[in-house]
Amino acid sequence: MTASRKPVPKPTPDTQPFWDGTAAGELRVQRCAACSRHCFYPRPSCPACGSGELEWITASGRATLYSYVINHRPAPGFEDDGPYAIAVVELEEGVRMMTNIVGVEITPENLELDMPLQVVFEKRGDMHLPLFEPTGAGL
Amino acid sequence: MKDAVVIAGAAESDELGKLPHLSTLQLQLGSARNAMADAGLTKDDIDGVACVGSPIQIAHSLGITPAWLDGTGVGGSSFLFHVRHATAAIRAGLCHTVLITHGESGRSRVGAARMAMGPDSVLGQFELPYGVLGPTTTFTIPALRYMKETGLTHEQLAEVAVAQRRWANLNPRAAMRDLITVDDVFASRMVAYPFHLLECCLVTDGGGALIVTSEDRARALGTAKPLVHVLGTGESADAPIISQMEDFTSSKGFRLSSAAAFAEAGISHDDVDHVMIYDAFAHVPIYGLEDMGFLKRGEAGAFIAEGHTSPGGRLPLNTNGGGLSYTHTGMYGMFAIQEAVRQLRGEAAAQVPGAEISVVLGNGGMFASAATLVLAGHRG
Incomplete structure (x- = not known):
């Protein structure tokens, strides 16, 4: 199976809540109880104010397309995908994360920066990855 | 005034390119021997060693007993970090003469x-x-x-590669020398x-090394080549x-690294004769020219396309041909420093007439670490 060759993330104690979230169909990020800013990737203290009072919240799943490349030289496991978009999206909560764009033919014309996106989850191995599709694409 | 610190020796590996007959360690050691010979020094003159990986291995292989080691490995900028750290260590009296060496079997992986x-x-x-x-994908x-933010065009991005190939065309050691167009x-x-x-940059095998010491010691030892002064340095992430x-x-x-280096050197941008900016990809020199303060946001694409960084232009940039056309072992920063030294000594293949001050900007990882060196062919 080609799909099984795609890299599967392995949680660590600090990231387990994020991956528990994706398994439950939720996109979870941390929020600082002291300054209310969100942060991603998971960490023990707020990079903005230094507080250690971080709590996990469930993000809306809404995002915009911040930047991307369309990769024509596939990584192992991605050979059958055709050129695919490796993107960085900006969540409504203000943090950014890497992802793939799905639910649309991957062309520069179809991928306009700042277009609205929504999270979807793809099962890979025992894990669930947050991917993003144009808003309304799955409806 | 701080004690003057100089680059007294600088050399690359004998060969660059596809070198499956040489290991990573051979490239490191061969470059180190070339740099010591360039300076006219022997291994017994060296008491500090810096490299990415194991400075213990380098010192032991060459028969150097180190009083100071630096294994800072923050990507392709590491060798600029080593120059900065060596300069501070020499001024602090921790050691007196430092060997910084790079060798990488980036293509052949030996x-x-x-x-x-x-x-x-x-x-x-979160990325893989x-x-x-x-x-290429990050x-x-x-x-x-x-x-989108600046209006840089695809043509202007391509012009970076075109401009650097003009320099490579003048450099017999460059891997890619034929002139190219945007098309x-x-x-x-x-x-x-x-x-x-x-x-996108080349992927090659090769190496380079530097000897850093105080100006006083270089003069006392009678090193062989014109001294290149380290006027200012900066690092950040x-x-x-x-x-x-x-x-x-x-x-x-x-x-941040460039602001620190310019401030320490006490120079303005108008004082700069020559610039090396780490160019793993065509957009990096554009960011570099703007982030170093030579140009305002969004101006660099047109500046390069208009030929101002090409041979004969007012800001000669990446005059060896850069990572795009000269060589790129994976950690290119060493080669950017080497070209700056050649320019300031007046021995470059594509020599910029009268180059006295050169600024070198190194990148590590994917815009992850950065270091800047202000170098001069005389004490500024």
């Missing part, structure tokens, strides 16, 4: 360290699952954002939109993974 990151690393959890395949991601760039294979093959880079249109590391 005796090379494994680069794979585990699936439980930050990269392994999305099909990234090295720098270092490149900010470019479309920069293009040639567009006709080359798409690697990761918007980057074509000719907008942004994010460890590209998705977390603070601003996709500007490198925080480039800005």
Whole structure:
């Protein structure tokens, strides 16, 4: 199976809540109880104010397309995908994360920066990855 | 005034390119021997060793007993960090003469360290699952954002490769020497939109090394070559993974390290005769020119396209041909320093007439670490 060759993330104690979230169909990020800013990737203290009072919240799943490349030289496991978009999206909560764009033919014309996106989850191995599709694409 | 510190020796490996007959260690040691010979020094003159990997191995292989070691490994900028750290160490009296060496079997991978990151690393959890395949799929991601924010065109991005090939055309040691056009760039294979093959760096084997010491000691030892002064240095970092880079249109590391180096050197941008900017991909010199303060945001694409960084232009940039056309072993920073030294000694293949001050900007990782050196052919 080609799909099984795609890299599967392995949680660590600090990231387990994020991956528990994706398994439950939720996109979870941390929020600082002291300054209310969100942060991603998971960490023990707020990079903005230094507080250690971080709590996990469930993000809306809404995002915009911040930047991307369309990769024509596939990584192992991605050979059958055709050129695919490796993107960085900006969540409504203000943090950014890497992802793939799905639910649309991957062309520069179809991928306009700042277009609205929504999270979807793809099962890979025992894990669930947050991917993003144009808003309304799955409806 | 601080004690003057100089680069007293600088040399590259005898060969660059595809070298399956040489290991990583051989490239490191061969470059080190070339740099000592260039300075007219022997291994017994060296009491400090810096490299990416194991300075213990380098010292032991060469028969050097080190009083100071630096194994800073923060990517291709590491050798600029080593120059900065060596300068501070020499001024502090921790050691007197430092060997900085680089060798990398980047293409042939002979005796090379494994680069794979585990699936439980930050990269392994939050970037690798999305099909990234090295720098071509990560270092490149900010470019479309920069293009949208500034209006940089695809033609202007291609012009970076065209401009640097003009310099490589003048350099017999450059890997790629034939002049190219924007159309040639567009006709080359798409690697990761918007980057074509000719907008991506080479992947080669090679090495280079430096000898750093105090001006007083260099003069006492009677080193062989014109001394190159370290006038100012800076270092900083942004994010460890590209998705977390603070601003996709500007490198925080480039800005901070360059501001520190210019301030320490006490120079203005008008004083600079020659610039080397780490060019793993065509957009990096654009960010570099702006983040170093030579140009305002959004101006660099047109500046390069108009020929101002090309031979005869007012700001000669990447005069060896750069990582795009000269060589790129994976950690290119050493070669940027080497070219600056050659220019300031007046011995470059494509010599900039009267070059007295050169600024070198190094990148590590994907805009992750940065260091800047202000170098001069005389004491500023």
